[in-house]
Amino acid sequence: MKIIGYGIRQDERQFVEQWSSQNGIGVKMTAELLTAETVDQASGYDGIVAFQQLAYSDELLEKMDQLGIHNLSLRNVGVDNINLEKATSLGIKVTNVPVYSPEAIAEFTVTQLMQLLRRSKEYARKFSNHDFRWAPQISKELNQQTVGVIGTGHIGRSAIKIFQGFGAKVIAYDAFHNKEIESQGLYVDSLSDIYKQATVITLHIPLFPETEHMLDREAFNQMNDGVFIINAARGPLIDESALIEALDSGKVGGAALDVMEDETKVFNQDLGKQEINYPAFNNLFERDNVLISPHTAFYTDVAVKNMVNISLNNNKQLFETGTADNLVEK
Ligand code: COI
Structure with missing residues (x-):
């Protein structure tokens, strides 16, 4: 299995690397946000892990489907910036991190x-x-x-x-x-x-x-x-x-x-x-x-570590079982 992580910040990298070596699963990291323009970078990966305030557009979801990627794990809790009905209709499974801190x-x-x-x-x-x-x-x-x-x-x-x-x-x-x-x-x-x-x-x-x-x-x-x-x-x-x-x-x-x-x-x-x-x-x-304040309430060491670990676990669970504890559906 191979995962690509979008919107990865410097402070997340160490946690991604630790998770990757503990689980024996490669995770490519990019600082770019997940958009219809950047999703091609995910070609060949089994799942995407992402985090952003920017909307996940319908066009992006369609492109994910065309690339054959149907597992998307958000590193945050809110799902108001993604059209879940559209995702479900395309067979894209979305997970979130309901409790990180x-x-x-x-x-x-x-x-x-x-x-x-x-x-x-x-x-x-x-x-x-x-x-x-x-x-x-x-x-x-x-x-x-x-x-x-x-x-x-x-x-x-x-x-x-x-x-x-x-x-x-x-x-x-x-x-x-x-x-x-x-x-x-x-x-x-x-x-x-x-x-x-x-x-x-x-x-x-x-x-x-x-x-x-x-x-x-x-x-x-x-x-x-x-x-x-x-x-x-x-x-x-x-x-x-x-x-x-x-x-x-x-x-x-x-x-x-x-x-x-x-x-x-x-x-x-x-x-x-x-x-x-x-x-x-x-x-x-x-x-x-x-x-x-610029949406900083979540931004602590504990929260960031949990967001990374839980979202990667979710993505792995989706790949291995086709579903996940933190699946969000409309
Ligand atoms: C959330 O976890 O949904 C947050 O509000 C964090 C945010 C920066 C996306």
């Missing part, structure tokens, strides 16, 4: 919230001008917040534990209840309950057509004045123009966005001094009470 994202979520509460961006700006006064950036304490966690999968649950460790009150919403969270009595009945009660709202749900723009004008209108919003899940969960309005009116007191609606225009590239043609990004980026 929920703690990585949960810890990042809490870090960003702490920075918003302690007004770190404003202080950094002040300090860089040698203004070392405290006022007027008086802060808020996490132990005084009611944190509304939307989504109680592995990441949401890990975040809940950390918030509780800080003494915050946690309320949660998920269409599917988790026993542990239920036994703690954290669930509220509706998203409206979260919007009305929470002083902090953090999103930990996947992007589906039903969850797109979940935080829209109507949702923001129901929230407490000055609410803090954290999104380390998927950009399109928030309507960015509604968020901008809510920040302007003071309805939202601050936001930490690790993901954005059109993030592939900006994230994971060195743009230097180039003009950024993304008005909502430019608007939000300039604000003292908005923290933008």
Whole structure:
């Protein structure tokens, strides 16, 4: 068996090499992303392992089929950038890594919230001008917040534990209840309950057509004045123009966005001094009470190692058995 890995970064190489020698399976590595233009490099390989925020186009899937490659293992969890129906219709099996380090994202979520509460961006700006006064950036304490966690999968649950460790009150919403969270009595009945009660709202749900723009004008209108919003899940969960309005009116007191609606225009590239043609990004980026990070929540040593190992195991399992524990299907 032979595998080709696309989008391989320097920090992943050692884990790929270790896996390859432990399993006696050759893995060719390329830094290029998997596109209709680059897929020819996979000719002669049995499976592809890939990782990217960029969409996996239908044309790419068709070319994979023409090349006779039907095993595609993603090194991440989200599958919103691939047309699974198309893949299935072509007989392409797709796997993901459902759990690589929920703690990585949960810890990042809490870090960003702490920075918003302690007004770190404003202080950094002040300090860089040698203004070392405290006022007027008086802060808020996490132990005084009611944190509304939307989504109680592995990441949401890990975040809940950390918030509780800080003494915050946690309320949660998920269409599917988790026993542990239920036994703690954290669930509220509706998203409206979260919007009305929470002083902090953090999103930990996947992007589906039903969850797109979940935080829209109507949702923001129901929230407490000055609410803090954290999104380390998927950009399109928030309507960015509604968020901008809510920040302007003071309805939202601050936001930490690790993901954005059109993030592939900006994230994971060195743009230097180039003009950024993304008005909502430019608007939000300039604000003292908005923290933008380029989809980095996942990026830890533990997570990267697990992403590489689990995705390669998935690809091997697909090759050997025709299916895999982490198969994702529509
Ligand atoms: C995921 O695992 O789906 C992530 O959000 C990581 C991302 C950089 C693709």
